[in-house]
Amino acid sequence: xxxxxxxxxxxxxxxxxxxxxxxxxxxxxxxxxxxxxxxxxxxxxxxxxxxxxxxxxxxxxxxxxxxxxxxxxxxxxxxxxxxxxxxxxxxxxxxxxxxxxxxxxxxxxxxxxxxxxxxxxxxxxxxxxxxxxxxxxxxxxxxxxxxxxxxxxxxxxxxxxxxxxxxxxxxxxxxxxxxxxxxxxxxxxxxxxxxxxxxxxxxxxxxxxxxxxxxxxxxxxxxxxxxxxxxxxxxxxxxxxxxxxxxxxxxxxxxxxxxxxxxxxxxxxxxxxxxxxxxxxxxxxxxxxxxxxxxxxxxxxxxxxxxxxxxxxxxxxxxxxxxxxxxxxxxxxxxxxxxxxxxxxxxxxxxxxxxxxxxxxxxxxxxxxxxxxxxxxxxxxxxxxxxxxxxxxxxxxxxxxxxxxxxxxxxxxxxxxxxxxxxxxxxxxxxxxxxxxxxxxxxxxxxxxxxxxxxxxxxxxxxxxxxxxxxxxxxxxxxxxxxxxxxxxxxxxxxx
Ligand code: NDP
Numbered sequence: 450x451x452x453x454x455x456x457x458x459x460x461x462x463x464x465x466x467x468x469x470x471x472x473x474x475x476x477x478x479x480x481x482x483x484x485x486x487x488x489x490x491x492x493x494x495x496x497x498x499x500x501x502x503x504x505x506x507x508x509x510x511x512x513x514x515x516x517x518x519x520x521x522x523x524x525x526x527x528x529x530x531x532x533x534x535x536x537x538x539x540x541x542x543x544x545x546x547x548x549x550x551x552x553x554x555x556x557x558x559x560x561x562x563x564x565x566x567x568x569x570x571x572x573x574x575x576x577x578x579x580x581x582x583x584x585x586x587x588x589x590x591x592x593x594x595x596x597x598x599x600x601x602x603x604x605x606x607x608x609x610x611x612x613x614x615x616x617x618x619x620x621x622x623x624x625x626x627x628x629x630x631x632x633x634x635x636x637x638x639x640x641x642x643x644x645x646x647x648x649x650x651x652x653x654x655x656x657x658x659x660x661x662x663x664x665x666x667x668x669x670x671x672x673x674x675x676x677x678x679x680x681x682x683x684x685x686x687x688x689x690x691x692x693x694x695x696x697x698x699x700x701x702x703x704x705x706x707x708x709x710x711x712x713x714x715x716x717x718x719x720x721x722x723x724x725x726x727x728x729x730x731x732x733x734x735x736x737x738x739x740x741x742x743x744x745x746x747x748x749x750x751x752x753x754x755x756x757x758x759x760x761x762x763x764x765x766x767x768x769x770x771x772x773x774x775x776x777x778x779x780x781x782x783x784x785x786x787x788x789x790x791x792x793x794x795x796x797x798x799x800x801x802x803x804x805x806x807x808x809x810x811x812x813x814x815x816x817x818x819x820x821x822x823x824x825x826x827x828x829x830x831x832x833x834x835x836x837x838x839x840x841x842x843x844x845x846x847x848x849x850x851x852x853x854x855x856x857x858x859x860x861x862x863x864x865x866x867x868x869x870x871x872x873x874x875x876x877x878x879x880x881x882x883x884x885x886x887x888x889x890x891x892x893x894x895x896x897x898x899x900x901x902x903x904x905x906x907x908x909x910x911x912x913x914x915x916x917x918x919x920x921x922x923x924x925x926x927x928x929x930x931x932x933x934x935x936x937x938x939x940x941x942x943x944x945x
Contacts, residue, residue: 629657
Protein backbone atom coordinates (compact mmCIF):
# COMPACT_ATOMS: atom_id res chain seq x y z
CA UNK A 450 0.00 0.00 0.00
CA UNK A 451 1.59 3.37 -1.04
CA UNK A 452 2.47 5.67 1.85
CA UNK A 453 1.07 9.15 2.43
CA UNK A 454 3.10 12.03 0.93
CA UNK A 455 5.90 13.50 3.02
CA UNK A 456 5.00 17.11 2.23
CA UNK A 457 2.16 19.14 0.81
CA UNK A 458 3.05 20.79 -2.48
CA UNK A 459 1.96 24.21 -3.68
CA UNK A 460 1.61 25.46 -7.24
CA UNK A 461 2.25 29.19 -6.88
CA UNK A 462 2.45 31.94 -9.44
CA UNK A 463 5.94 31.92 -10.97
CA UNK A 464 7.06 35.16 -12.60
CA UNK A 465 10.31 37.15 -12.59
CA UNK A 466 11.31 35.85 -9.13
CA UNK A 467 8.51 37.79 -7.42
CA UNK A 468 5.83 36.63 -4.96
CA UNK A 469 2.13 36.91 -5.75
CA UNK A 470 -0.15 36.09 -2.79
CA UNK A 471 -3.51 34.51 -3.79
CA UNK A 472 -6.27 32.35 -2.43
CA UNK A 473 -5.64 28.65 -3.02
CA UNK A 474 -7.65 25.51 -3.84
CA UNK A 475 -6.82 21.86 -3.06
CA UNK A 476 -5.52 19.18 -5.43
CA UNK A 477 -6.97 15.76 -4.55
CA UNK A 478 -5.39 12.32 -5.11
CA UNK A 479 -7.79 10.52 -7.49
CA UNK A 480 -6.72 7.16 -6.00
CA UNK A 481 -7.58 8.32 -2.45
CA UNK A 482 -9.91 11.27 -2.62
CA UNK A 483 -9.49 11.95 1.10
CA UNK A 484 -5.83 12.84 0.49
CA UNK A 485 -4.95 16.44 -0.37
CA UNK A 486 -1.76 16.27 -2.44
CA UNK A 487 -1.25 20.01 -2.48
CA UNK A 488 -2.80 23.34 -3.34
CA UNK A 489 -2.72 25.65 -6.33
CA UNK A 490 -2.96 29.44 -6.55
CA UNK A 491 -6.24 30.91 -7.76
CA UNK A 492 -4.80 33.68 -9.92
CA UNK A 493 -7.18 36.22 -11.44
CA UNK A 494 -7.06 39.13 -13.92
CA UNK A 495 -4.92 41.43 -11.70
CA UNK A 496 -2.09 38.89 -11.45
CA UNK A 497 -2.50 38.00 -15.11
CA UNK A 498 -1.90 41.69 -16.00
CA UNK A 499 1.29 41.82 -13.90
CA UNK A 500 2.65 38.58 -15.33
CA UNK A 501 1.93 39.66 -18.91
CA UNK A 502 3.90 42.87 -18.19
CA UNK A 503 6.85 40.78 -16.96
CA UNK A 504 6.66 38.67 -20.12
CA UNK A 505 6.52 41.80 -22.30
CA UNK A 506 9.70 43.08 -20.62
CA UNK A 507 11.41 39.72 -21.12
CA UNK A 508 10.28 39.58 -24.76
CA UNK A 509 12.67 42.43 -25.66
CA UNK A 510 15.86 40.69 -24.52
CA UNK A 511 14.85 37.06 -25.18
CA UNK A 512 13.61 37.91 -28.65
CA UNK A 513 16.80 39.80 -29.55
CA UNK A 514 19.13 36.87 -28.77
CA UNK A 515 20.18 34.76 -31.73
CA UNK A 516 18.64 31.33 -32.08
CA UNK A 517 22.04 29.80 -31.28
CA UNK A 518 22.28 31.82 -28.04
CA UNK A 519 18.79 30.74 -26.99
CA UNK A 520 19.69 27.15 -27.89
CA UNK A 521 22.69 27.21 -25.53
CA UNK A 522 20.53 28.53 -22.67
CA UNK A 523 17.85 25.91 -23.36
CA UNK A 524 20.45 23.13 -23.18
CA UNK A 525 21.54 24.34 -19.72
CA UNK A 526 17.88 24.54 -18.65
CA UNK A 527 17.29 20.97 -19.91
CA UNK A 528 20.12 19.74 -17.65
CA UNK A 529 18.42 21.44 -14.68
CA UNK A 530 15.18 19.56 -15.41
CA UNK A 531 16.87 16.17 -14.96
CA UNK A 532 17.11 16.82 -11.20
CA UNK A 533 14.58 15.21 -8.83
CA UNK A 534 12.71 13.56 -11.68
CA UNK A 535 11.74 10.58 -9.51
CA UNK A 536 10.23 12.84 -6.83
CA UNK A 537 8.24 14.79 -9.39
CA UNK A 538 7.07 11.57 -11.09
CA UNK A 539 5.66 10.35 -7.78
CA UNK A 540 3.99 13.73 -7.26
CA UNK A 541 2.48 13.53 -10.76
CA UNK A 542 1.03 10.09 -10.09
CA UNK A 543 -0.45 11.30 -6.80
CA UNK A 544 -2.23 14.23 -8.45
CA UNK A 545 -2.98 12.71 -11.87
CA UNK A 546 -3.61 9.05 -11.00
CA UNK A 547 -1.67 7.34 -13.81
CA UNK A 548 0.90 4.62 -13.21
CA UNK A 549 4.41 5.65 -12.29
CA UNK A 550 6.12 4.64 -15.54
CA UNK A 551 3.73 6.90 -17.42
CA UNK A 552 4.53 9.79 -15.07
CA UNK A 553 8.24 9.23 -15.68
CA UNK A 554 7.61 9.25 -19.43
CA UNK A 555 5.56 12.45 -19.10
CA UNK A 556 8.26 14.26 -17.09
CA UNK A 557 11.18 12.79 -19.05
CA UNK A 558 9.75 14.47 -22.15
CA UNK A 559 10.64 17.87 -20.65
CA UNK A 560 14.43 17.78 -21.00
CA UNK A 561 14.21 15.70 -24.20
CA UNK A 562 11.96 18.23 -25.96
CA UNK A 563 14.00 21.19 -24.73
CA UNK A 564 17.19 19.63 -26.12
CA UNK A 565 15.55 18.89 -29.45
CA UNK A 566 14.42 22.49 -29.90
CA UNK A 567 17.71 23.82 -28.47
CA UNK A 568 19.46 21.96 -31.32
CA UNK A 569 17.24 23.39 -34.05
CA UNK A 570 17.03 26.92 -32.55
CA UNK A 571 19.83 28.24 -34.85
CA UNK A 572 17.60 27.39 -37.84
CA UNK A 573 15.09 29.98 -36.60
CA UNK A 574 17.46 32.69 -37.87
CA UNK A 575 17.86 31.20 -41.34
CA UNK A 576 16.60 33.67 -43.93
CA UNK A 577 15.37 33.04 -47.43
CA UNK A 578 16.84 35.57 -49.87
CA UNK A 579 15.06 35.97 -53.21
CA UNK A 580 16.93 37.92 -55.92
CA UNK A 581 15.37 38.72 -59.28
CA UNK A 582 15.50 41.47 -61.90
CA UNK A 583 13.41 43.75 -59.63
CA UNK A 584 15.71 43.55 -56.60
CA UNK A 585 16.02 41.55 -53.40
CA UNK A 586 13.57 40.22 -50.82
CA UNK A 587 14.57 38.72 -47.47
CA UNK A 588 12.03 36.45 -45.76
CA UNK A 589 12.68 35.96 -42.07
CA UNK A 590 11.05 34.80 -38.86
CA UNK A 591 10.35 37.10 -35.93
CA UNK A 592 9.13 36.13 -32.45
CA UNK A 593 5.46 36.87 -31.85
CA UNK A 594 5.81 38.03 -28.23
CA UNK A 595 4.23 36.85 -24.95
CA UNK A 596 2.79 33.41 -25.62
CA UNK A 597 0.18 31.71 -23.46
CA UNK A 598 0.32 27.93 -23.09
CA UNK A 599 -2.84 26.28 -21.68
CA UNK A 600 -2.46 22.69 -20.61
CA UNK A 601 -4.82 19.74 -19.85
CA UNK A 602 -4.44 17.20 -17.03
CA UNK A 603 -3.72 13.91 -18.82
CA UNK A 604 -0.08 14.46 -19.90
CA UNK A 605 0.50 17.88 -18.32
CA UNK A 606 4.29 18.11 -18.52
CA UNK A 607 4.84 16.52 -21.94
CA UNK A 608 1.99 18.41 -23.59
CA UNK A 609 3.21 21.67 -22.08
CA UNK A 610 6.81 21.11 -23.17
CA UNK A 611 5.74 20.06 -26.65
CA UNK A 612 4.53 23.61 -27.36
CA UNK A 613 6.59 25.58 -24.83
CA UNK A 614 9.99 24.40 -26.12
CA UNK A 615 9.43 25.58 -29.73
CA UNK A 616 7.87 28.82 -28.47
CA UNK A 617 11.02 29.56 -26.44
CA UNK A 618 13.33 28.52 -29.26
CA UNK A 619 11.46 30.92 -31.55
CA UNK A 620 12.15 33.78 -29.14
CA UNK A 621 8.87 34.09 -27.28
CA UNK A 622 8.51 34.31 -23.48
CA UNK A 623 5.78 31.96 -22.24
CA UNK A 624 3.03 32.10 -19.63
CA UNK A 625 1.69 28.67 -18.71
CA UNK A 626 -1.77 28.02 -17.25
CA UNK A 627 -1.78 24.46 -15.82
CA UNK A 628 -4.98 22.46 -15.35
CA UNK A 629 -6.61 22.71 -11.94
CA UNK A 630 -6.57 18.87 -11.89
CA UNK A 631 -2.80 18.37 -12.31
CA UNK A 632 -0.95 21.63 -11.60
CA UNK A 633 1.69 20.51 -9.09
CA UNK A 634 4.40 18.53 -10.91
CA UNK A 635 4.13 20.86 -13.90
CA UNK A 636 4.50 24.04 -11.83
CA UNK A 637 7.41 22.49 -9.92
CA UNK A 638 9.08 21.65 -13.24
CA UNK A 639 8.43 25.09 -14.72
CA UNK A 640 9.74 26.83 -11.57
CA UNK A 641 13.03 24.93 -12.13
CA UNK A 642 13.01 25.96 -15.78
CA UNK A 643 12.24 29.60 -14.93
CA UNK A 644 15.22 29.73 -12.53
CA UNK A 645 17.53 28.46 -15.27
CA UNK A 646 16.48 31.17 -17.76
CA UNK A 647 16.39 35.01 -17.61
CA UNK A 648 13.60 36.55 -15.47
CA UNK A 649 10.16 36.64 -17.08
CA UNK A 650 10.99 34.19 -19.90
CA UNK A 651 9.03 31.36 -18.26
CA UNK A 652 5.99 32.27 -16.14
CA UNK A 653 3.25 30.18 -14.54
CA UNK A 654 -0.24 31.36 -13.68
CA UNK A 655 -2.16 28.58 -11.91
CA UNK A 656 -5.92 29.08 -11.60
CA UNK A 657 -9.23 28.17 -13.13
CA UNK A 658 -9.78 28.02 -16.86
CA UNK A 659 -12.76 30.38 -16.76
CA UNK A 660 -10.78 32.98 -14.75
CA UNK A 661 -6.98 32.85 -15.15
CA UNK A 662 -7.27 31.11 -18.55
CA UNK A 663 -9.94 33.45 -19.89
CA UNK A 664 -8.07 36.56 -18.64
CA UNK A 665 -4.86 35.38 -20.33
CA UNK A 666 -6.31 34.63 -23.75
CA UNK A 667 -8.16 37.95 -23.93
CA UNK A 668 -5.25 40.10 -22.70
CA UNK A 669 -4.06 42.58 -25.37
CA UNK A 670 -0.40 42.00 -24.45
CA UNK A 671 -0.59 38.33 -25.40
CA UNK A 672 0.27 37.68 -29.06
CA UNK A 673 -0.06 33.90 -29.28
CA UNK A 674 -2.13 31.22 -27.54
CA UNK A 675 -1.11 27.55 -27.71
CA UNK A 676 -4.08 25.63 -26.28
CA UNK A 677 -4.38 21.90 -25.61
CA UNK A 678 -7.66 20.63 -24.19
CA UNK A 679 -11.27 19.87 -24.98
CA UNK A 680 -13.13 21.20 -28.02
CA UNK A 681 -15.63 23.25 -25.97
CA UNK A 682 -12.82 25.03 -24.11
CA UNK A 683 -11.07 25.53 -27.46
CA UNK A 684 -14.14 27.38 -28.74
CA UNK A 685 -14.11 29.64 -25.64
CA UNK A 686 -10.40 30.33 -26.19
CA UNK A 687 -11.05 31.34 -29.81
CA UNK A 688 -13.81 33.72 -28.69
CA UNK A 689 -11.55 35.29 -26.04
CA UNK A 690 -8.61 35.65 -28.42
CA UNK A 691 -10.84 37.26 -31.07
CA UNK A 692 -11.00 40.47 -29.00
CA UNK A 693 -7.40 41.32 -29.90
CA UNK A 694 -7.04 39.19 -33.05
CA UNK A 695 -4.57 37.05 -31.11
CA UNK A 696 -3.17 34.10 -33.03
CA UNK A 697 -4.37 30.73 -31.69
CA UNK A 698 -3.21 27.13 -32.23
CA UNK A 699 -5.49 24.41 -30.89
CA UNK A 700 -4.77 20.74 -30.05
CA UNK A 701 -8.22 19.42 -29.21
CA UNK A 702 -10.04 16.16 -28.68
CA UNK A 703 -10.19 13.14 -30.93
CA UNK A 704 -12.44 10.17 -31.58
CA UNK A 705 -9.73 8.11 -33.22
CA UNK A 706 -10.82 5.11 -35.29
CA UNK A 707 -8.68 1.99 -35.81
CA UNK A 708 -9.48 -0.28 -38.75
CA UNK A 709 -8.39 -3.92 -38.45
CA UNK A 710 -8.44 -5.55 -41.89
CA UNK A 711 -8.98 -9.24 -42.67
CA UNK A 712 -5.33 -9.32 -43.73
CA UNK A 713 -4.15 -8.56 -40.16
CA UNK A 714 -2.48 -11.37 -38.24
CA UNK A 715 -3.96 -11.30 -34.76
CA UNK A 716 -0.81 -12.28 -32.92
CA UNK A 717 0.18 -11.33 -29.42
CA UNK A 718 2.00 -8.18 -30.58
CA UNK A 719 -1.01 -6.77 -32.43
CA UNK A 720 -3.47 -7.52 -29.62
CA UNK A 721 -1.18 -6.04 -26.93
CA UNK A 722 -0.40 -3.01 -29.07
CA UNK A 723 -4.10 -2.27 -29.59
CA UNK A 724 -4.81 -2.85 -25.89
CA UNK A 725 -2.11 -0.34 -25.02
CA UNK A 726 -3.46 2.11 -27.59
CA UNK A 727 -6.90 2.03 -25.97
CA UNK A 728 -6.21 1.85 -22.23
CA UNK A 729 -3.00 3.86 -21.74
CA UNK A 730 -3.56 6.53 -19.06
CA UNK A 731 -6.91 4.81 -18.35
CA UNK A 732 -8.09 5.80 -21.82
CA UNK A 733 -7.48 9.51 -21.21
CA UNK A 734 -5.20 10.37 -24.14
CA UNK A 735 -6.38 12.56 -27.01
CA UNK A 736 -5.12 10.14 -29.67
CA UNK A 737 -5.80 6.83 -27.99
CA UNK A 738 -7.93 4.50 -30.12
CA UNK A 739 -11.55 5.39 -29.31
CA UNK A 740 -13.37 3.16 -31.86
CA UNK A 741 -12.35 -0.22 -33.28
CA UNK A 742 -13.66 -1.32 -36.69
CA UNK A 743 -12.81 -4.98 -37.37
CA UNK A 744 -13.43 -6.75 -40.69
CA UNK A 745 -15.88 -9.65 -40.48
CA UNK A 746 -13.35 -12.39 -41.38
CA UNK A 747 -11.30 -11.75 -38.20
CA UNK A 748 -13.98 -10.15 -36.01
CA UNK A 749 -14.81 -13.10 -33.72
CA UNK A 750 -11.16 -14.06 -33.28
CA UNK A 751 -10.28 -10.42 -32.55
CA UNK A 752 -13.02 -9.92 -29.96
CA UNK A 753 -12.09 -13.17 -28.24
CA UNK A 754 -8.35 -12.43 -28.05
CA UNK A 755 -8.86 -8.76 -27.21
CA UNK A 756 -11.22 -9.56 -24.32
CA UNK A 757 -8.66 -12.01 -22.92
CA UNK A 758 -5.90 -9.39 -23.13
CA UNK A 759 -8.03 -6.68 -21.52
CA UNK A 760 -8.95 -9.12 -18.75
CA UNK A 761 -5.26 -9.09 -17.70
CA UNK A 762 -5.47 -5.39 -16.73
CA UNK A 763 -5.05 -4.68 -13.01
CA UNK A 764 -6.56 -1.41 -11.80
CA UNK A 765 -5.15 0.22 -8.68
CA UNK A 766 -3.16 3.08 -7.21
CA UNK A 767 -0.67 4.23 -9.85
CA UNK A 768 2.10 4.25 -7.24
CA UNK A 769 1.81 0.48 -6.83
CA UNK A 770 3.96 -1.26 -9.47
CA UNK A 771 1.39 -4.09 -9.62
CA UNK A 772 -1.19 -1.71 -11.18
CA UNK A 773 -1.52 -1.70 -14.98
CA UNK A 774 -3.72 1.40 -14.96
CA UNK A 775 -4.73 3.93 -12.33
CA UNK A 776 -8.02 5.70 -11.60
CA UNK A 777 -9.66 8.32 -13.81
CA UNK A 778 -8.32 11.77 -13.03
CA UNK A 779 -11.32 13.60 -11.60
CA UNK A 780 -14.95 13.28 -10.62
CA UNK A 781 -16.28 15.04 -13.70
CA UNK A 782 -14.46 12.57 -15.93
CA UNK A 783 -15.53 9.59 -13.80
CA UNK A 784 -19.18 10.70 -13.93
CA UNK A 785 -19.00 11.37 -17.66
CA UNK A 786 -17.63 7.88 -18.50
CA UNK A 787 -20.08 6.23 -16.07
CA UNK A 788 -23.01 8.01 -17.77
CA UNK A 789 -21.69 7.06 -21.19
CA UNK A 790 -21.54 3.37 -20.23
CA UNK A 791 -25.07 3.57 -18.77
CA UNK A 792 -26.41 5.03 -22.02
CA UNK A 793 -24.46 2.38 -23.99
CA UNK A 794 -26.25 -0.37 -22.05
CA UNK A 795 -29.60 1.37 -22.64
CA UNK A 796 -28.81 1.38 -26.37
CA UNK A 797 -28.77 -2.44 -26.16
CA UNK A 798 -25.02 -2.92 -26.49
CA UNK A 799 -23.09 -5.60 -24.63
CA UNK A 800 -20.63 -4.09 -22.13
CA UNK A 801 -18.10 -6.68 -20.92
CA UNK A 802 -16.44 -5.41 -17.77
CA UNK A 803 -13.03 -7.07 -17.50
CA UNK A 804 -9.78 -6.91 -15.56
CA UNK A 805 -9.56 -6.85 -11.80
CA UNK A 806 -9.00 -4.51 -8.90
CA UNK A 807 -5.58 -4.62 -7.27
CA UNK A 808 -5.83 -6.22 -3.83
CA UNK A 809 -6.04 -3.63 -1.09
CA UNK A 810 -7.31 -0.83 -3.37
CA UNK A 811 -9.62 1.61 -1.58
CA UNK A 812 -12.03 1.23 -4.52
CA UNK A 813 -14.93 3.36 -3.28
CA UNK A 814 -12.70 6.28 -2.30
CA UNK A 815 -11.04 6.67 -5.69
CA UNK A 816 -12.17 7.31 -9.26
CA UNK A 817 -11.46 3.69 -10.19
CA UNK A 818 -13.15 1.95 -13.10
CA UNK A 819 -12.52 -1.51 -14.55
CA UNK A 820 -11.79 -1.64 -18.29
CA UNK A 821 -14.57 -2.74 -20.61
CA UNK A 822 -15.06 -3.90 -24.20
CA UNK A 823 -18.34 -3.04 -25.94
CA UNK A 824 -19.92 -5.08 -28.75
CA UNK A 825 -23.31 -5.09 -30.50
CA UNK A 826 -23.41 -1.30 -30.41
CA UNK A 827 -25.52 0.83 -32.82
CA UNK A 828 -23.48 3.25 -34.97
CA UNK A 829 -25.36 6.26 -33.59
CA UNK A 830 -24.69 5.36 -29.95
CA UNK A 831 -22.91 8.07 -27.95
CA UNK A 832 -19.96 5.79 -27.21
CA UNK A 833 -19.28 5.63 -30.95
CA UNK A 834 -19.89 9.27 -31.80
CA UNK A 835 -18.35 10.97 -28.74
CA UNK A 836 -14.83 11.02 -27.28
CA UNK A 837 -15.15 8.71 -24.24
CA UNK A 838 -11.80 9.58 -22.62
CA UNK A 839 -12.05 6.51 -20.38
CA UNK A 840 -11.23 2.76 -20.20
CA UNK A 841 -13.75 1.41 -22.68
CA UNK A 842 -13.97 0.89 -26.43
CA UNK A 843 -16.66 -0.13 -28.95
CA UNK A 844 -15.69 -2.95 -31.34
CA UNK A 845 -17.76 -2.72 -34.53
CA UNK A 846 -17.70 -5.31 -37.37
CA UNK A 847 -17.63 -4.34 -41.07
CA UNK A 848 -17.77 -6.32 -44.31
CA UNK A 849 -16.55 -3.87 -46.90
CA UNK A 850 -13.58 -1.49 -46.56
CA UNK A 851 -15.85 1.22 -48.03
CA UNK A 852 -18.08 0.89 -44.93
CA UNK A 853 -15.11 1.08 -42.59
CA UNK A 854 -13.80 4.25 -44.26
CA UNK A 855 -17.28 5.84 -44.19
CA UNK A 856 -17.79 5.04 -40.49
CA UNK A 857 -14.25 6.13 -39.57
CA UNK A 858 -14.82 9.50 -41.26
CA UNK A 859 -18.33 9.97 -39.85
CA UNK A 860 -17.17 12.25 -37.02
CA UNK A 861 -16.55 15.92 -36.38
CA UNK A 862 -13.07 14.97 -35.10
CA UNK A 863 -9.93 14.25 -37.13
CA UNK A 864 -6.95 13.87 -34.84
CA UNK A 865 -5.45 10.43 -35.60
CA UNK A 866 -6.41 7.03 -37.00
CA UNK A 867 -4.79 3.68 -37.71
CA UNK A 868 -5.06 0.76 -40.11
CA UNK A 869 -3.87 -2.71 -39.12
CA UNK A 870 -2.83 -5.30 -41.74
CA UNK A 871 0.01 -7.60 -42.82
CA UNK A 872 -0.21 -5.84 -46.18
CA UNK A 873 1.16 -2.35 -45.46
CA UNK A 874 0.63 -1.13 -49.04
CA UNK A 875 -3.08 -1.90 -48.82
CA UNK A 876 -3.23 -0.38 -45.33
CA UNK A 877 -1.58 2.81 -46.61
CA UNK A 878 -4.11 3.00 -49.45
CA UNK A 879 -6.94 2.75 -46.94
CA UNK A 880 -5.15 5.25 -44.65
CA UNK A 881 -5.04 7.87 -47.43
CA UNK A 882 -8.84 7.97 -47.34
CA UNK A 883 -9.12 8.81 -43.63
CA UNK A 884 -9.59 12.48 -42.71
CA UNK A 885 -7.19 12.74 -39.77
CA UNK A 886 -4.01 14.72 -39.12
CA UNK A 887 -2.02 11.52 -38.42
CA UNK A 888 -2.75 8.07 -39.85
CA UNK A 889 -0.59 5.19 -38.61
CA UNK A 890 -0.19 1.67 -39.95
CA UNK A 891 0.17 -1.10 -37.34
CA UNK A 892 0.70 1.28 -34.42
CA UNK A 893 -1.34 3.99 -32.73
CA UNK A 894 0.01 5.31 -29.46
CA UNK A 895 2.12 7.87 -27.66
CA UNK A 896 5.37 7.66 -29.63
CA UNK A 897 3.76 6.72 -32.98
CA UNK A 898 4.22 10.34 -33.99
CA UNK A 899 7.58 12.04 -33.53
CA UNK A 900 9.31 15.30 -34.42
CA UNK A 901 9.79 14.24 -38.06
CA UNK A 902 6.00 14.23 -38.57
CA UNK A 903 3.63 17.19 -38.31
CA UNK A 904 1.13 16.61 -35.48
CA UNK A 905 -2.33 18.15 -35.19
CA UNK A 906 -5.97 17.69 -35.93
CA UNK A 907 -8.29 18.15 -38.88
CA UNK A 908 -11.91 19.32 -38.49
CA UNK A 909 -12.83 20.04 -34.84
CA UNK A 910 -9.67 18.36 -33.53
CA UNK A 911 -7.61 21.48 -33.88
CA UNK A 912 -5.94 24.33 -35.69
CA UNK A 913 -2.28 24.34 -36.70
CA UNK A 914 0.50 21.77 -36.59
CA UNK A 915 3.08 20.85 -33.98
CA UNK A 916 6.53 19.15 -34.03
CA UNK A 917 9.83 20.25 -35.57
CA UNK A 918 10.00 23.43 -37.66
CA UNK A 919 6.20 23.29 -38.09
CA UNK A 920 5.96 24.13 -34.37
CA UNK A 921 8.52 26.94 -34.70
CA UNK A 922 6.54 28.43 -37.59
CA UNK A 923 3.33 28.15 -35.56
CA UNK A 924 4.70 30.70 -33.07
CA UNK A 925 6.76 32.93 -35.39
CA UNK A 926 5.77 35.89 -37.54
CA UNK A 927 7.02 35.77 -41.13
CA UNK A 928 8.36 39.08 -42.38
CA UNK A 929 9.14 39.97 -46.00
CA UNK A 930 11.86 42.63 -46.11
CA UNK A 931 12.01 43.90 -49.65
CA UNK A 932 14.19 46.23 -51.74
CA UNK A 933 12.56 46.05 -55.18
CA UNK A 934 12.30 49.64 -56.44
CA UNK A 935 11.36 48.54 -59.96
CA UNK A 936 7.54 48.42 -59.82
CA UNK A 937 7.03 48.63 -63.59
CA UNK A 938 5.30 45.24 -63.58
CA UNK A 939 2.25 47.00 -62.05
CA UNK A 940 2.03 50.26 -64.01
CA UNK A 941 -0.48 52.99 -63.07
CA UNK A 942 -1.34 56.28 -64.80
CA UNK A 943 1.81 58.31 -65.60
CA UNK A 944 0.51 61.20 -63.46
CA UNK A 945 0.26 59.07 -60.29
P1 NDP B 1 -10.31 21.18 -20.75
O1 NDP B 1 -10.60 21.79 -22.04
O2 NDP B 1 -11.36 21.09 -19.72
O3 NDP B 1 -9.09 21.95 -20.04
C1 NDP B 1 -7.86 22.20 -20.68
C2 NDP B 1 -7.26 23.46 -20.12
O4 NDP B 1 -8.05 24.57 -20.54
C3 NDP B 1 -7.25 23.50 -18.59
O5 NDP B 1 -6.07 24.13 -18.17
C4 NDP B 1 -8.47 24.34 -18.29
O6 NDP B 1 -8.38 24.95 -17.04
C5 NDP B 1 -8.39 25.36 -19.42
N1 NDP B 1 -9.64 26.05 -19.73
C6 NDP B 1 -10.91 25.61 -19.58
N2 NDP B 1 -11.79 26.56 -19.98
C7 NDP B 1 -11.05 27.61 -20.41
C8 NDP B 1 -11.37 28.91 -20.94
N3 NDP B 1 -12.63 29.31 -21.09
N4 NDP B 1 -10.37 29.74 -21.27
C9 NDP B 1 -9.08 29.36 -21.12
N5 NDP B 1 -8.71 28.16 -20.59
C10 NDP B 1 -9.69 27.29 -20.26
O7 NDP B 1 -9.68 19.78 -21.11
P2 NDP B 1 -9.21 18.65 -20.11
O8 NDP B 1 -8.14 19.18 -19.21
O9 NDP B 1 -10.43 18.05 -19.51
O10 NDP B 1 -8.51 17.62 -21.12
C11 NDP B 1 -9.23 16.72 -21.82
C12 NDP B 1 -9.44 17.16 -23.25
O11 NDP B 1 -8.22 17.61 -23.83
C13 NDP B 1 -9.89 16.02 -24.10
O12 NDP B 1 -10.90 16.42 -24.99
C14 NDP B 1 -8.65 15.65 -24.90
O13 NDP B 1 -8.90 14.98 -26.09
C15 NDP B 1 -8.01 16.97 -25.08
N6 NDP B 1 -6.58 16.79 -25.32
C16 NDP B 1 -6.09 17.02 -26.58
C17 NDP B 1 -4.76 16.77 -26.87
C18 NDP B 1 -4.18 17.01 -28.23
O14 NDP B 1 -2.95 17.01 -28.36
N7 NDP B 1 -4.98 17.19 -29.28
C19 NDP B 1 -3.88 16.26 -25.84
C20 NDP B 1 -4.50 16.06 -24.56
C21 NDP B 1 -5.82 16.34 -24.34
P3 NDP B 1 -8.89 24.23 -15.68
O15 NDP B 1 -8.83 22.77 -15.87
O16 NDP B 1 -7.93 24.67 -14.66
O17 NDP B 1 -10.26 24.73 -15.45
